[in-house]
Amino acid sequence: MPETASDVAAAAAATRKWAAEDDWERHKATITRLYESMTLAELKDYMEVNHGLSATNKMYKTRFKRWGLWKYTRAADIPQILKAKTERVAEQKPTEVYLNGKRVDLDKVERYLRRRGSIRKQVEAGTLFVQSPPSSNGVVARKRPPDRRGSTPASPASTVSLVSPISPTSPLYLSPPSTLRIPEDTYRAIRDYYDGCFSGRRWVSVSPVDERVFLSTEAGLHDGNKQLTEFHQRFKLAFRLLQAPAKTGPEGMKMTRVCFAELPDVLAGEDPTMLYCILDLVRRLRDAGMDFLAVQLLQYLDGLSAAPRRGSGGQRHAMAGIWRNLLLGLEELGPEQTRHCAQIAASRFGAHLGEHHIKTLEAKIWSVFLSDATVEEKEVFNRDLYRGMEALPTFDYRNLMVTCDYASFVRKRGRLDEAAGMVTRVLADPAKDAVLRSFPPMAYNFISVLAKIRIAQGRLAEAEVLLRDAIVIAEGTKMDDDSDLMDGLVYLENCLRAQGRDEEAEGVLARREAVVRESLERVGEKENAV
Structure with a gap:
């Protein structure tokens, strides 16, 4: 052959x-x-x-x-770039600034400084100094030819040096790229926020195995996790619908409006895992090229947090500094910075609640998920955590969460039989199944994961039965939370269409659209509002 x-x-x-x-x-x-x-x-x-x-x-x-090889303009070079540009503009000459022989995108530098107006003033006044070794690169500027067509651009060797190489005593802007991209203020704000909430007893845990950590308010203990989970699930579903604009785009936009309408209540609920959910949504949106929506999300959070809180004596929301810094650094927010944000929060859970607390485990899972770890590294982490929980003499919500996460991970890697085995071992054990059924949202997750596995295996009839079972569970806990119900209806519709049962699928679609209308009405919006 x-x-x-x-x-x-x-x-x-x-x-x-x-x-x-x-x-x-x-x-x-x-x-x-x-x-x-x-x-x-x-x-x-x-x-x-x-x-x-x-x-x-x-x-x-x-x-x-x-x-230390930086491809793009370093923060420490920006004062010299601005100086070169200013001198050329003062001479009323078109300007091109070069760094290491490459033309600097001045529009990008200008956009960066617009986001940091107060720092621009410090740069221009020469009052902001870098604490790390400065760049050794020179910055040069040259007159831009009026028309490049039909001519050969001047070589960098012919440029006129306006700024000498930076000396160790020059006033410099910030520090190297790793510090610039997510300001240290963001990391400090995250640490202070979590330490303050735990130390000040603003967050109260009643059990290391209970999935809830309560927010202490004047009216008593408040559980914001359910509301946050619904928001996160709904936004992810809206995001999935938006990715097929011709087919489900309008429905995705309607669900996005519901999410934004619910955001004030989600922020007020102040669940400890809110930071992870927002970082996850921002990452998904940016990876899909929906930066405009990521910006709107952070801008809205920034606006909501900046306003004085009712009954707080004029104080802003405790997370205001976090949202502002994430918004300002959004262009440079990459996996490394996201991972560091998540790891700081995870370390505070462990310090205040203990390493085996449900929220600490959840925080560790999030920090790995949001990192730039390889698939193999994530596999090792999930497998070790799963085996560690299986070795415990108890079986509780922590086991369910870890098992469901690992089964989903293995499913996405294409090892369908292995993933199905993890789920069915819980469902087939009466004692474990009883624990599962005592947490309806988690029961929905288990059954829907198994249904998705059966769909991938081509066992559509089995998948349909599982999806209908999951939908019954979602309906039983619906009330204000319809994200699971929406998710189940989406998969059931697709499952029916794959079996050629389009008429039944249309009925499921109509039911799903009715749920969207109910969601819009609940948050006080009209279906066709712009």
């Missing part, structure tokens, strides 16, 4: 020798030089073809970080 392209690729991957430490050092000068004018993808391909250096994108990025 002739060898296929996939066979060749598989064989090459199996025999590939990844770059070792001495390989990196040997090619460091070449990589540094080429990266000035190449994208990472171009550099990676060039080095593999011409030098036999095989490495993943992540390996390159790790190496760049170790070498």
Whole structure:
């Protein structure tokens, strides 16, 4: 049988020798030089073809970080860039500023500083100093040719130097990129918020195995977790519907309106896991290219938090600083910064509630989920946590949460039989099933996960039975929470259509649309409002 392209690729991957430490050092000068004018993808391909250096994108990025090789403009260079631009503008000359031989995007620098107006004043006054070693790069500016067409751009060698290389005593803006991208103020605000809420007994835990941590108010203890979970699930469902604009886009927009209408109450509920849910939604939206919606979400939270709270003596919401800093740093908010935000919160759960408390375990799961860990690293974490919980002599909500999360993870990796086994072992054990049924939302999660597995296996009749069972559970706990019901109806409709039962599917769709209308009415909106 002739060898296929996939066979060749598989064989090459199996025999590939990844770059070792001495390989990196040997090619460091070449990589540094080429990266000035190449994208990472171009550099990676060039080095593999011409030098036999095989490495993943992540390996390159790790190496760049170790070498201090920054592709884009450093924060510490911004004062000199502004100075170069200001001097050229004063001379009424069109300006192009170059850093390391590359043209700086001045519009991007301007947008960055608009978000940090107070810091711009400090930069211009020369009162803000960097605490880390400054950049050794020079910044140059040159007159922009009036028309580049039909002419050859001047080379960087012909530029006029307006700013000398930065000296150790120069007033510099902020510090290196890792600090710039998510200000230390954000990390400090997260730590102070969690420490303050726990130490001040604003959050009260009644049991290490109970899924709730209560907010202490003048009216008594308040559980905001159910409301937050509904908001998070509903927003994720709206996001999924928005990704098919021609088919379900209008329905997704209606559900998004419901989410925004409920946000003031969610914020007031102040559940400890709210930060994770918002970070997750922002990550999903940005990964899907819906940055505008991520910005609106953080802007609304910022506005709600900045206003004085009723009965608080004019004080703002305790999370106001967190939302403001996340909004200001949104453009540079990457997996590393998101992970650090989540890990700080997780560490505070452990310090105040104990390592085996349900909320500590939940926080650890979130911090790994929101990180840039590889799939294999996430697999190890989930497997170890699952085995550790299985080894305990007790079985409670903590076991259910960890089992459901790990089963979902394994399902998404395509190991359907293994995932189904985790779920069915709980359902088949009378004692464990009784614990599961005492938590209806978790029972819905278990059964719906098994239904999704059966759909992937092509066992649609079994999946339909499971989905109808899950929908009954969701209806029994509906009241104000209809996110599970909506989710179940979406999957049931698709399951029926896959079986060619379009008429029944239309009935399920009509039922789902009715639930959306009820949700809009509940939050005081009209279905067709703009």
